[in-house]
Amino acid sequence: MMLIKIAWRNIWRNTSRSLTILIAIMIGLAAALMASAFSMGFVQQRFNNVIERFVSHIQIHNPEFVHDGEVYQYLDKPQKLLQSLSQIPEIKYFTERTKINGMIASAKVSAGVQITGIKPEAEQRLTDLKGWLTKGTYFEDVKRNPVYIGQELANKLKVDVGSRVVINFQDLDGDITAASFKVVGIFKTIELAFDEGTVFVRRSDLNSLLGDEALTHEIALILNDFNQTTTVKNQLQQQFPAYEVRSWENLSEELLMMQEMTTQSLIFLVFIILLGLGFGILNTMLMSVFERTRELGMLIAVGMSKMHVFRMIMLETLFLSFTGAITGMLSGFLLISWLGTKGINLAGLAGDSLAIYGYGNMIYPDLEPQFYFQTAIMVLLIAVLSALYPAFKALKLVPAEAVRKE
Amino acid sequence: MAVIETIGLTKIYNETIVPVKALHEVDLSFDQGEFTSIVGPSGSGKTTLLNMLGGLDKPSSGQILINRKDITTLKERQLTNFRLQHIGFVFQSYNLIPVLTAIENVSFIMLLQKHSRKKIDQRAREILEQVGLGDRLNARPSQLSGGQQQRVAVARALASRPDFVLADEPTANLDTQSAFNLLDIMEKLNREENITLIFSTHDQRVIERARRVITLVDGAVAGDEKRQQ
Ligand SMILES: Nc1ncnc2c1ncn2[C@@H]1O[C@H](COP(=O)(O)OP(=O)(O)OP(=O)(O)O)[C@@H](O)[C@H]1O
Ligand SMILES: [Mg+2]
Numbered sequence: 001m002m003l004i005k006i007a008w009r010n011i012w013r014n015t016s017r018s019l020t021i022l023i024a025i026m027i028g029l030a031a032a033l034m035a036s037a038f039s040m041g042f043v044q045q046r047f048n049n050v051i052e053r054f055v056s057h058i059q060i061h062n063p064e065f066v067h068d069g070e071v072y073q074y075l076d077k078p079q080k081l082l083q084s085l086s087q088i089p090e091i092k093y094f095t096e097r098t099k100i101n102g103m104i105a106s107a108k109v110s111a112g113v114q115i116t117g118i119k120p121e122a123e124q125r126l127t128d129l130k131g132w133l134t135k136g137t138y139f140e141d142v143k144r145n146p147v148y149i150g151q152e153l154a155n156k157l158k159v160d161v162g163s164r165v166v167i168n169f170q171d172l173d174g175d176i177t178a179a180s181f182k183v184v185g186i187f188k189t190i191e192l193a194f195d196e197g198t199v200f201v202r203r204s205d206l207n208s209l210l211g212d213e214a215l216t217h218e219i220a221l222i223l224n225d226f227n228q229t230t231t232v233k234n235q236l237q238q239q240f241p242a243y244e245v246r247s248w249e250n251l252s253e254e255l256l257m258m259q260e261m262t263t264q265s266l267i268f269l270v271f272i273i274l275l276g277l278g279f280g281i282l283n284t285m286l287m288s289v290f291e292r293t294r295e296l297g298m299l300i301a302v303g304m305s306k307m308h309v310f311r312m313i314m315l316e317t318l319f320l321s322f323t324g325a326i327t328g329m330l331s332g333f334l335l336i337s338w339l340g341t342k343g344i345n346l347a348g349l350a351g352d353s354l355a356i357y358g359y360g361n362m363i364y365p366d367l368e369p370q371f372y373f374q375t376a377i378m379v380l381l382i383a384v385l386s387a388l389y390p391a392f393k394a395l396k397l398v399p400a401e402a403v404r405k406e
Numbered sequence: 407m408a409v410i411e412t413i414g415l416t417k418i419y420n421e422t423i424v425p426v427k428a429l430h431e432v433d434l435s436f437d438q439g440e441f442t443s444i445v446g447p448s449g450s451g452k453t454t455l456l457n458m459l460g461g462l463d464k465p466s467s468g469q470i471l472i473n474r475k476d477i478t479t480l481k482e483r484q485l486t487n488f489r490l491q492h493i494g495f496v497f498q499s500y501n502l503i504p505v506l507t508a509i510e511n512v513s514f515i516m517l518l519q520k521h522s523r524k525k526i527d528q529r530a531r532e533i534l535e536q537v538g539l540g541d542r543l544n545a546r547p548s549q550l551s552g553g554q555q556q557r558v559a560v561a562r563a564l565a566s567r568p569d570f571v572l573a574d575e576p577t578a579n580l581d582t583q584s585a586f587n588l589l590d591i592m593e594k595l596n597r598e599e600n601i602t603l604i605f606s607t608h609d610q611r612v613i614e615r616a617r618r619v620i621t622l623v624d625g626a627v628a629g630d631e632k633r634q635q
Binding site: 002005006009010012013294295298299300301302303304305306308398399400403404 | 453457460462463482483486487489490491493494495497499500501503504505506510513514515517518519562563574
């Protein structure tokens with residue numbers, strides 16, 4: 001008890017020195033957490049974008065289509081599946097898609113694209129395709145062969161709303177088919193590669209060109225509760241073993257890995273910063289021990305055991321570190337929470353360049369509780385390590401030397 | 407009965423490099439309740455002797471018997487505990503823990519000795535009253551004068567009623583008035599509590615007050631004079 005009191009008060013003897021190291025720890029930690037949260041927000045944003053806009057929660061394919069994506073690798077007899085899907089309560093919406101590869105050509109230029117046949121009404125409920133519209137309409141009030149293309153592609157083809165384009169592809173019999181489409185709408189997502197490589201047409205138009213009205217390559221569905229993904233996925237897979245049921249986790253493994261790797265490298269960054277701060281603490285405490293040679297010698301002389309002295313120095317170091325760490329983590333947390341709801345707008349800073357990499361302009365810093373926890377563990381570790389050396393130094397004191405007048 | 411006895415006490419510093427003979431064959435004995443002053447020129451070995459008696463340093467040869475127990479054979483940890491239980495110390499300076507109040511400083515040793523809270527508090531108040539600081543219980547050392555600080559140190563040394571108290575030049579940093587004042591208190595406590603008190607000093611005025619004066623010259627006892635007062 002007494003030791004704790006002495007240790008705590010000892011920290012505040014050299015107020016400016018203690019404050020210096022405290023503020024260093026506080027700012028260092030808050031900044032490290034903030035930088036981490038910013039990076040995580042960056043990754044998370046892309047994550048959400050991809051899942052919400054393009055991937056949906058669960059997708060069902062012909063297992064071979066997953067690898068090759070050929071036109072004939074469609075879902076075999078999907079009627080039963082469709083019926084079940086409409087009966088599973090966890091499922092909010094689902095939609096069928098026809099997905100083939102082909103060429104799109106304007107009068108001047110042609111380009112390879114993925115042609116996705118969608119049911120415009122149903123698709124709208126799953127993805128934000130309509131929301132990305134920048135010009136024209138989203139399949140509204142059009143009679144023959146409308147096509148919805150990305151801004152990048154429009155630029156490349158030098159076409160605009162109202163232009164005619166020709167789309168070439170292989171039909172189910174392996175014959176090359178060509179059809180004329182009219183650009184009705186232009187969209188822009190945050191991922192330029194997507195805008196350049198994907199076009200959307202009505203599934204009914206595409207299917208009649210392909211020669212099978214019911215042709216379906218992909219069924220995408222979203223659930224009422226995102227957290228039900230694995231349960232529903234497993235249930236469907238069990239019920240329909242002939243199909244391949246994949247959740248967003250399978251669909252975007254690359255994203256998960258990216259998130260994981262980002263977390264790892266950020267933890268490492270925080271560790272490096274903490275290591276630096278650890279040396280600061282060590283130095284502060286060493287100075288403090290050397291300054292108190294006489295006093296510590298006196299304490300040992302009058303009967304305080306070296307173990308007590310050791311513990312006292314440890315306590316002082318830990319108090320110092322923890323005071324800094326707690327305030328640092330707290331201010332980091334508050335800053336992150338605040339910016340996490342408010343968001344950071346990078347538009348002025350980066351302009352359009354972020355979109356090239358598939359990022360939006362608004363970043364919402366975010367850190368998992370796990371990250372704080374791991375940081376706290378590292379703080380503890382570093383604090384104990386930086387406490388040991390000064391405390392061992394104090395053990396070396398010889399009381400007879402220490403108490404001699406100079 | 408002798409509380410402390412030294413037999414052939416010798417201390418040589420730097421035995422391997424440039425040997426300095428600080429104490430040479432010192433045979434002394436101190437009885438219960440004695441009030442002794444160790445005097446002698448600078449470098450004569452006063453501090454060395456007190457450090458040996460207090461178990462702060464090991465002699466090169468010879469024995470130190472405290473209550474017939476040879477402390478020179480004790481291990482460091484046992485020695486620390488021995489100091490805690492049996493010896494009170496007053497140094498020239500740096501006696502007190504700056505972050506603790508007067509009463510906390512006095513209580514500190516008794517806490518280490520694991521006395522009960524209530525007993526500690528009672529005794530700490532009592533002894534601080536006795537050194538005339540009953541009204542400064544909650545003052546920090548920095549708020550006390552040098553003389554008052556030394557009185558707190560004396561109170562701390564005596565609080566747990568040790569077998570004896572060692573004081574190395576306790577008055578060296580004090581003005582005459584404060585020095586006499588401290589001596590009065592030490593003498594009074596020595597008499598009232600019957601605690602053996604040994605202190606070293608340069609100060610002729612202070613020497614007068616001791617009932618026994620041991621003179622050291624070049625690490626050897628050159629005089630041992632008992633006075634009746
Ligand atoms: N750690 C040490 N190493 C080497 N020599 C030492 C050491 N400590 C003391 N000495 C020497 O031992 C001798 C006795 O010193 P000591 O401090 O005991 O004298 P003192 O009587 O207390 O002197 P003062 O009146 O100046 O305090 C001196 O010659 C001193 O230089
Ligand atoms: Mg001396």
